[in-house]
Amino acid sequence: MEWLREEKGYDEIHAAGGEPREHYTRLLELLGEIDEADLNRRERLQQLSLLNQGITFSVYGDREGTERVFPFDFVPRVIPAHEWRRIESGLVQRVTALNLFLKDIYTERACLKEGILPWDLLLSRKEYKRELLGILPPRDVFTHIVGTDLIRDESGEYRVLEDNCRCPSGVSYMIENRNLLQRSFPELFSAYPVQPVENYPSELLDVLRFVARRSDASHPVLLTPGVYNSAYFEHSFLAREMGIPLVEGSDLVVDGSHVFMRTTSGLQRVDCIYRRIDDDFLDPLVFNRESTLGVPGLINAYRAGNVSLCNAPGAGVADDKAIYAYFPDLIRFYLGEDPLLAQVPTYVGARPDDFAYMLEHLDSLVVKTTGDAGGYGMLMGPFSTREEISEYREGMQRNPGGFVAQSLVELSFHGTWIDRKFAPRRIDLRPFALCGDGVEVLPGGLTRVALKEGSYVVNSSQGGGSKDTWVLAGGGD
DSSP states (O other), rough: BBBOOOOOSSSSSSSSSSSBOOGEEEHHHHHSSSOOHHHHHHHHHHHHHHHTTTEEEEEOOTTTTTTTOOEEEEEEEOOOOOHHHHHHHHHHHHHHHHHHHHHHHHOHHHHHHSSSSSSHHHHHHHOOOOTTTTTTOGGOSSSSSSEEEEEETSSOOEEEEEEOOSOOOOHHHHHHHHHHHHHHHHGGGGGGBOOOOOTTTHHHHHHHHHTTTGGGGOEEEEEEOTTTSSHHHHHHHHHHHOOOOOGGGGGGEEEETTTEEEEETTTEOOOOOOOOOOGGGGGTTTTTTOOOSSSHHHHHHHHHSSSSEEEEEGGGGGOHHHHHHHHHHHHHHHSSSOOSSSEEEEEEETTTTHHHHHHGGGGGGHHHHHHHHOTTOOOGGGOOOOHHHHHHHHHHOOGGGGEEEOOOOOEEEEEEEETTEEEEEOOOHHHHOESSSEEESSSSOOOEEEEEEEOOOOGGGTEEEEEEEBBOOOOOO
């Protein structure tokens, strides 16, 4: 069966001459042995399985209803062992520096005093919580779960697009993708030494217990905003897999600077909270007074050292898109090393010269707001109308420091089963790192795919889907 290809970007499956890359050769042979009718049958069974299991996500503001089945493509992404080692080393370095940066800006602020990061830039970030100055979390770990988005440029080099240090999502879909593919295409795994990903929940639980205030008798819980949150499936999935309570703010109470969970047999002490609620909604006594999602007094208990919060409040400043532009220098500052993973060159609106360039070249740049995620708040200049650019420019001029810009990167593409043919679609990769007693990177991650033809936006909220990601074991390719 024919595999269509793109003219631009790095082809993950085929080399320049059109022949399959070595690590894809057997996969293409196996898929070629399945006729089209059987492929369509298995795809339908996958969709039915996703629906029956409630593997969904929510799209806010969608007129057709917020709940959707998470799209899954059965053609897996394959990453050779030697390639993964470079990614893994770069992520360990980056997550180590992220935690050192967060500790620094809430204590000594050496990076500011030494001029590595401008004072006015940091102090203008809404995710920099001055209420938390001087508070050190257990084991000095600020960001325990990190989802770093990687893209591959035209040369095949992996680049960091952004970090997610607040409440990174997607790991449950990654695990379910693997389960689904093993059930529907078991023969694909026979020829490949694919590293497992199903241990993630137990490894996450180890991290929660490691940083718990009473590690010898820890009682972690997972705090969710509730069933209407876009990632609620993931919250319930992880709580169930870890065997810990899934709670909402109303299930918790602070008494005497300690946190307790309400149960049918009375109050039970809570030592560690894996929170999936944004900072501003965690504690109405400290942050957003209108919040009904959080727990009054929670930050006071955290400040008193009686509860651990994962990720630590205030960690979100590390994934601000303007801070991102300075991160290569921050890695050198904290670790004395050059970054192992490259970044995408970025213009920062808070720098006057950069902002002037951004305004003059909006039609050729990808412009993002510094604090948004999920593909929201973006301008894709090369694909926007004059009216859209003009309207976006007005918003930028009202708040220059709230925007960054990058040149359009030709994302790598991967064969994807679309409309009964294997068509090229652009992809990225979100690996997940856990930081407790060291940094561990899960072998794989969530490969997100832009299912719309010609699209560069892979986010599920913008019409994207996902693939299983195979990291191969062994010392070679």
